[in-house]
Amino acid sequence: MSKVRVGIIGTGGISHFHMHGYLAQAENCEVVAACDINEPKLKAFGEKYGIKNLYTDYNEMLAKERLDAVSVTTWNSVHCPATVAALNAGVSVLCEKPMAMNTEEALRMEEAAKKNGKVLQIGFVRRFGMDTAAAKDFIDSGAAGDIYFAEVSYLRRNGCPGGWFGDKRYSGGGPLIDLGVHVMDLARYLAGRPKPVAAYGFTFSNIGPGGGSAEKAWTIEVSGEFEHNVEDFATGFIRFDNGFVMHVSASFVLNIKEDYGDVVLFGTKAGIKLGNPSEYYTSDGKNGVLDGEKYNKPSGFTEIFDYEVAHFVDCVKNGTPCIAPAEDGVMLMRMIDAIYESARTGKEAVIKY
Ligand SMILES: NC(=O)c1ccc[n+]([C@@H]2O[C@H](COP(=O)([O-])OP(=O)(O)OC[C@H]3O[C@@H](n4cnc5c(N)ncnc54)[C@H](O)[C@@H]3O)[C@@H](O)[C@H]2O)c1
Missing domain, CATH: 3.40.50.720 (NAD(P)-binding Rossmann-like Domain)
Structure with missing residues (x-):
């Protein structure tokens, strides 16, 4: 070609x-x-x-x-x-x-x-960020041991994008499917892409778009054709076939001081936190940063x-x-569906294959 x-x-x-x-x-x-x-x-x-x-x-x-x-x-x-x-x-x-x-x-x-x-x-x-590349190399080298837990979040204080993002008929859901998907994918990718088997989740729609305040993080085109019917906040645990567990939280609207998000993975030898640069923490106190020459490339949104x-x-x-x-996209959709299902039923949702 x-x-x-x-x-x-x-x-x-x-x-x-x-x-x-x-x-x-x-x-x-x-x-x-x-x-x-x-x-x-x-x-x-x-x-x-x-x-x-x-x-x-x-x-x-x-x-x-x-x-x-x-x-x-x-x-x-x-x-x-x-x-x-x-x-x-x-x-x-x-x-x-x-x-x-x-x-x-x-x-x-x-x-x-x-x-x-x-x-x-x-x-x-x-997955293409240098923070992710550094963490992946560290984990793949065995330096973190077996990864058994991840705590991931993508929280906006007042950042409902409005328009179709707030309408399930066009979006499929709120912050979990829009924002949570990024950090859930990173944690699963870094943990070696295990297979999700069950989830326990919760969604909340207590505040609504705009949070009742004039402050608005950003807004895209809103037209009369869109309703607002998605959650403000979602959280849940996902269990994987190898024993790995992930806890995710994602919000469009939440009463926190400011927006923040973290991807932290815990292994038997080290914990890793994504960032610029990514960091690691070990039980013998040999903490450090993952900032080698290889990762010295611009990693902003555009890059x-x-x-x-x-x-x-x-x-x-x-x-x-x-x-x-595609197979990783399917796994993410299984995880998201299971959290939404569990939030609806109040029970653990078993992921069937
Ligand atoms: N990777 C990221 O960080 C990131 C960031 C923002 C958005 N997104 C994703 O990108 C996608 C688009 O988001 P956006 O912010 O650009 O939204 P947007 O509303 O700005 O753009 C979506 C466009 O799709 C068009 N569209 C709808 N139906 C269509 C059809 N049948 N044929 C052709 N065009 C059609 C709309 O008219 C609109 O112009 C979403 O899936 C969103 O989740 C990803």
Whole structure:
């Protein structure tokens, strides 16, 4: 394959970070088409990047353009239909997180990738950060021993994005599926990708969007078509087949001093906390930081998207094995579904295979 021919499905906020990544890979790929149901937004996107082939229907784009790959950067309810349509058209997909609305959709997407022999990468962008790379090397070297517990959080004091993010029909859920997914994925990835077997979860909708205060962290386009019906806060324990346990907490709205998030893993030889730089703590007091030369690369929001997109292009062009494959997206959807199910029933949810 010469240059990978790329289309963008969904030209909202995050698509610009994908575009930045594709433009940084201009010797290996070219974005030739874009699609959005919102025509003014689509037109502005086309003008900004000089993309002439614009569509309001992704099926039409897939039929008319000779594409090798697409980014699916729509709201969550379109991830599954757009991804399956692309894969069935013989096009590889970089699909934003969360992979889908639920496990059932995620399994259909994984199946379509297998059936068509195409790449389906899930947008677990934080896997590409240098904090994660340092922690992974440390854990993989055996220096942390066996990882048996992780405490992960992604907490916003007052950061409900509004719009479709607050409407389950489009998002599938609130902060757990939107924010929790990032840190849950990191913990499972670093712990060696064990298989989740059960969860005990709780969700709360006590405060509502905006928290009753004028302060608003950020807001995206809100239209009358969206309701607000997601949780403010979710928390839960997930148990894995190898004995590993994860505790996750995620909020859009919570009465805390300020936003914070942590990914901390505990092993028999050391504990590791992700950060810039990541840190480790041992029982003999030999604590330290994971800041080798290898990790001395910029790791801001834009850069990690650049690394993610570069990896995707490499997988499509050169057949490099994908480090954020569909099967991991499916596992995350199983974990999220189980927490929501347990929160509904008040009982532990067993994850069935
Ligand atoms: N990896 C990250 O850190 C990160 C950050 C933000 C958002 N995201 C994810 O990216 C996705 C998009 O989020 P966003 O913030 O860009 O939202 P957004 O609302 O800004 O953009 C979504 C776009 O999808 C379009 N769309 C909806 N249905 C469509 C369809 N059938 N065909 C084509 N376009 C369609 C909408 O019109 C909108 O322009 C979400 O899944 C979100 O979870 C990931």
